Amino acid sequence: MRQWAPDLATISSQYERPRLVSTAFRLRKWYVDCVPPDGRVFIGYWARATWHGISVGLGSAIADDGTGRHRERSTLRPGPAPTLQHGVLTWNCDRLGLNAVWKAQTPTAHRRLLSTPAGVVDWTCHMPRAAAEVRATGGPPLTGFGYAEFLDMTMAPWDLPIHELRWGRYLSAAEAITWIQWLGPEPRALVLRAGQEQADAEISDDLIAWTGGQLVLACDTRRVLRDGDVGSALLAALPGIARVFPPASIRVHETKWLSRARIAGSANDDGWAIHERVIFEGPQR
Numbered sequence: 001m002r003q004w005a006p007d008l009a010t011i012s013s014q015y016e017r018p019r020l021v022s023t024a025f026r027l028r029k030w031y032v033d034c035v036p037p038d039g040r041v042f043i044g045y046w047a048r049a050t051w052h053g054i055s056v057g058l059g060s061a062i063a064d065d066g067t068g069r070h071r072e073r074s075t076l077r078p079g080p081a082p083t084l085q086h087g088v089l090t091w092n093c094d095r096l097g098l099n100a101v102w103k104a105q106t107p108t109a110h111r112r113l114l115s116t117p118a119g120v121v122d123w124t125c126h127m128p129r130a131a132a133e134v135r136a137t138g139g140p141p142l143t144g145f146g147y148a149e150f151l152d153m154t155m156a157p158w159d160l161p162i163h164e165l166r167w168g169r170y171l172s173a174a175e176a177i178t179w180i181q182w183l184g185p186e187p188r189a190l191v192l193r194a195g196q197e198q199a200d201a202e203i204s205d206d207l208i209a210w211t212g213g214q215l216v217l218a219c220d221t222r223r224v225l226r227d228g229d230v231g232s233a234l235l236a237a238l239p240g241i242a243r244v245f246p247p248a249s250i251r252v253h254e255t256k257w258l259s260r261a262r263i264a265g266s267a268n269d270d271g272w273a274i275h276e277r278v279i280f281e282g283p284q285r
Helices: 008-014 232-237
Strands: 026-035 041-051 054-064 070-075 083-085 088-093 098-104 109-116 119-136 142-153 164-171 176-183 188-193 207-210 213-217 223-230 252-263 271-280
Touching: 026 088, 026 098, 026 119, 026 271, 041 088, 041 098, 041 119, 054 223, 088 119, 098 142, 109 176, 109 188, 119 176, 142 164, 142 271, 188 207, 213 271
Parallel strands: none
Antiparallel strands: 026 041, 026 142, 041 054, 054 070, 083 088, 088 098, 098 119, 109 119, 119 142, 164 176, 164 271, 176 188, 207 213, 213 252, 223 252, 252 271
């Protein structure tokens, strides 16, 4: 359930006239990542949103060199969505100079997170853990554990009953843990371990807990991957769209981290967690 923040200098030269489609809202979004043992990071998004007769695509990639130096590239012409076949996910995006593949190592998990008369939110964690290889222009290839999920929602973001969102995934040679927390009128707390839901989930920025286990996120190793507002750059880059999308839809602040983490009580398990906190700041909140 990831967000994005396009770079205006990049996307302004790649502007694609929005296509006319149905007036119903729909967002389809892939999130993928890869973290090698040395702590370098690749995060990628492919998305297409349609609403009020307009369809907008976006591809985005964040690359961190392992020292906190990172760059972000975006395009409004992301090309075809990633393809998934027989447990192998492939994403090739010429505009981002990207060729990447993920091979599933754990079963898929699916949840309908919300269903109301206004729409639904369907989340599929296709690869809680995968063997990933990412090749992107401008940097060395990355090989390591990776993750892939898909979000399909027909409820407009400004109608979601969420004030605050936490999301994350932890991968090691022995474990694959994913978590989602919603705070607001309809709170949610979900922890999956190797795709299986865990009881009594409790989630914070530093600790993920469930019956019989805890994942500790090490604050002293935490590295900021992104910290900023989401959405305003995209709307500013597309003439006319700001008149269509409610202003509340762009008042979102995202902080994304990479942290070393470990299952409490495990001497051998040690891996990387990518996790985020998203604050919805619209006036209706």
